[in-house]
Amino acid sequence: MRIDDRFFMESALREAWRYQGLTYPNPAVGCAVVKAGRLLAVEAHQKAGESHAELRAMLRAYEALEGRETAVDPADAWAVHDFLETIDPECFRGVTLYVTLEPCSHRGRTPSCARILSRFPLHRVVIACADPIAEHGGGADLLATAGIGVDFGCCREEAEALLEPFVIWQRRAFVLFKLAQTANGRIGGGYLSGPESLEHVHRLRAVADEMVIGGGTVRADRPRLDCRFTGNPAPDLTLYSRRDDFDRRIPLFSVPHRRVEIRDDLQPLLERPSFLLVEGGEGMLRALEDRIDWMLLYQTPKLSTHPLSYNVDQKLEYLHTGSLGADLLIWSRFG
């Protein structure tokens, strides 16, 4: 294994994938900080409104250099920003930053990363891909003007895959089809996933604009489709069905503060810039076959004789695989 720019960028990418989707409407971003070959920190943006990856990583790197934790809350962007404004810039002399996305130049809900970074005598900022939003760009120029070396393109393809949902949900719905299955592709037989996977689904539901579910699954499974494992409000819900013959005692209808709509045409939903989380089985997969962007498989560690599977012909592209408790989490591009 080579310990080079790719090695450090891959660490940053791996950390960022842990929060894929969960940062909505922000992009998933990771950042690694290296001084004289020493990896000081690898952090990611975790949630919109919280610190960007660069801020978290610089705070952790400072703590690693000092050999002690600070009292600063790493999630609090302004607190980290203000703290980084007070420290001696010399402590970061010669440091190289690896960021999966160009540091932002604009000050919004959170401070500008490029501006705070340009305070420090960094050696280099290695950027996997440029900011795709014109008005957010300029971060690299800001760094270069401050005399910091800027390198673009290390792991660009991998970083573009990480960024793809963000690029899509700027202009239309990003459609993520979620499925829990056994290792041999069976989707029936009650809860398949472990508690960590269930919590992860509920965290995705909590940030998504809307959940879409097939009518057949609703009739068969009588689900609740809320976020009870994370305590968040349940997302609005669209049932994809030609007929409105649902038993109103199905739990999903009585979740407080949630809109439930029944539609046989998803087109208007798909055009709106948003994050749609789609759950269901073969029927739903076939109905949205040409409109699904990514598939998220929660693959549980068992083989099953349950007859329920799904029959679809589709190419996938595996983008990232992680572990969630005993389960595998497999992110793939669909079609």
Added chain:
Amino acid sequence: MRIDDRFFMESALREAWRYQGLTYPNPAVGCAVVKAGRLLAVEAHQKAGESHAELRAMLRAYEALEGRETAVDPADAWAVHDFLETIDPECFRGVTLYVTLEPCSHRGRTPSCARILSRFPLHRVVIACADPIAEHGGGADLLATAGIGVDFGCCREEAEALLEPFVIWQRRAFVLFKLAQTANGRIGGGYLSGPESLEHVHRLRAVADEMVIGGGTVRADRPRLDCRFTGNPAPDLTLYSRRDDFDRRIPLFSVPHRRVEIRDDLQPLLERPSFLLVEGGEGMLRALEDRIDWMLLYQTPKLSTHPLSYNVDQKLEYLHTGSLGADLLIWSRFG
């Protein structure tokens, strides 16, 4: 993400998994070298008869410190050993080594790792798990006697999983069931895997003592079951079948220099300390259900409507997942 002992040991584990099975009859082992927080090298044992992980890693670490490659062949254990005997021990002062398995103390086909390591003023050797073979042990004592700090147990559970095949094939057959499937668990429809996966299978076949395949698969697929993608001799073959009614024109019968046996009782094979690579479908899975140690899934990036799947109820435990070209490689404990 914390940059601590676990971080470095996990790098070593990840590198070692790339050679799981391929090091037979040796164990898969990884090693990382760190100086003042700087990760200098992460290497693994790749093939029996070649350099152990520690030797490869020390050579690469030296090259990283010197900033230049040497002319030494990293695979050649004696060449690396002799080279490490000549360099100034001071270059490794303060270095910490992370090894997934206790460095060997005995001199066999390859030199003793513990002995060469004890030449250097290392700060610490962090060992995930002790050598399970009594006459190979003592490496840690040798290091400690040389004044090097030795820490046991970091990532022990993960390292024991990595080591499990080695422990099993010391006393009986290690049974690895290999299956290529789509992401929805379909196993029919011709070659499913990409070229990297096919090459990996052939590298496993080349080191295994014996391949076992179900008679039904032989009749249906008429395979060759050789190692043509790697140019190695084909492994000996056992066809598991009650009847010997095979068409002798099936290619596997005419592979030169290979023994083909037809058996309806695999017990004698299973008792012999060895590495058995089992291929087949549901019939073979059911026949060996209680005797399979690990399952290796080559999961190809597609969903398929092909009707051929496999119906078995079994618990798995995912041990490691990697990428092979476009495919996923999923190692799991079976049952």
